[in-house]
Amino acid sequence: MPDNDASKLSRVERAAILLMSLGEKDAAEILKHMGPKEVQKVGTAMATLSNINQSQVEGVVSEFLEAVSGQTGMGLGSDEYIRNMLTQALGADKAGALIDRILLGGNTSGLDSLKWMEPRQVADLIRHEHPQIQAIVVSYLDPDQSAEILSNFDDKVRLDIIMRVASLEAVQPAALKELNDILERQFSGKGGSQTTSMGGVKVAANIVNLVDSTMAAELLERITEIDEDLGTQIQDLMFVFDNLADVDDRGIQALMREVSSDLLVLALKGxxxxxxxxxxxxxSKRAAELLRDDLENKGPVKVSEVEGAQKEILTIARRLADAGEIVLGGGGEAML
Structure with missing residues (x-):
């Protein structure tokens, strides 16, 4: 990491530095309140941090404390720190899976534990299962993870899965328990979920909304060919980046508080x-001027990077909408 001040660090990097400066026990307590993807992002940042200087540490910690001293050597020998902290926060089973994912790449246990796995791993795990099982798994997971899982299947399978997701309303407890038991046996773990309501057109729309733009357009076209009404319903429920123009000012302000400047610049390029x-x-006028300057000075970027940044902001927007903090409008004729 280049030798610059804390303001140049991403939010995830700053969170990683702060946690590493707190000590294993305190950091573990914080991690207990974070979700799988959040823990993975922060853990990955910890594993990759290097050459962190004193002023950067002080700049990060000063956001929370009046003074910081004696914090040096960040990024050196961090693997053992990460292992100990995650084990305290999550327990040996989940921590082992996440440590492998961050540092090596490995397994975990139970239906819920699929949330801790790489999308490609989940895709490989369910590749030879019945399409209805695949649909249940895809419905159960978060839309962004499910979108990546779908990208690992061919067009025909992807279409079949998303059609089944859209028509799925509920799963009998016995069937869900059986699926969970199968996964438990594969992972030699334990657990169990009692969730029986999942899937539906909204879930399908959320997933399609987060897959690659070309793939999403193809999916919508083929769904509409098979079932025009379903295709229309899915498209009406999709919320794309351009729809942010329809969000009220209060909602935009709440969203901006959750989005880093670097991510915003990249997303706004396209x-x-x-x-x-x-x-x-x-x-503010000053902040808007700085953002305009950053956009003008930003060099050419890949379309995939812009789409990735936009989808990350959309994920934040949906989280805020689910929490009732903002209201998202419907409809999305354009894809990201």
Whole structure:
């Protein structure tokens, strides 16, 4: 990592530095309140941090404390720190899986534990299962993870799965328990989920919304060919980045508080001018000027990077919407 001040660090990197400066026990207590993807992001940042200087540590910790001293050598021998901290926070089974995922790559146990696995691993795990089992698994997981899982299947299988997800409303407890038991035996773990309601058109729309744009367009086209009404329902429920222009000012302001400046600049590189103006309008004059300058000075970027940044912001927006903090409009004629 280059030798610069804390303001140049990403939010995830700053979170990683803060946790590493707290000590294993305190950091473990914080991690207990984070979700799988959040823990993975912070853990991965810890594993890759190097050459962190004193001023960077002080800059990060000063956001929470009045003074910091004696914090040096960050990023040196961090593997053992990460192992100990995650084990305290999550227990040996989950920590072992996440440690492998961050540092090596490995297994875990039970239906819930699929959330801790790489999408490709989940895809390989269910590849030879009945399509209805595949649909249940995809419905059970978060949309962004499910979208990545679908990308590992061919067009025909992907279409079959998403059609089944859209028509899925409930799963009998016995069937869900049997699926969980199968996974438990494969992982030699334990656990169990009592969730019986899952799937549906909204879940299908959320997943399609987060797959690759070309893939999503193809899926929608083929779904519409098979069932025009279903295709319309899915498209109506999708919320794409350009739809942020329809979110009220209060919602945009709440969203911006959760989005890093680097991520915002990247996402806005390929955004509709209406979305850009919506963002600028809800920032201070100084902040808007800085953002405009950053956009102008930003060199060429890959379309995939812009789409990735936009999807990350959409994921944050949906989380805030689920929590009732913002209201998202419906409809999405354009894809990311």
């Amino acid at each position: 955004a509709d001018p209406l979305v850009q103006e919506k963002i600028f309008k809800n920032m």
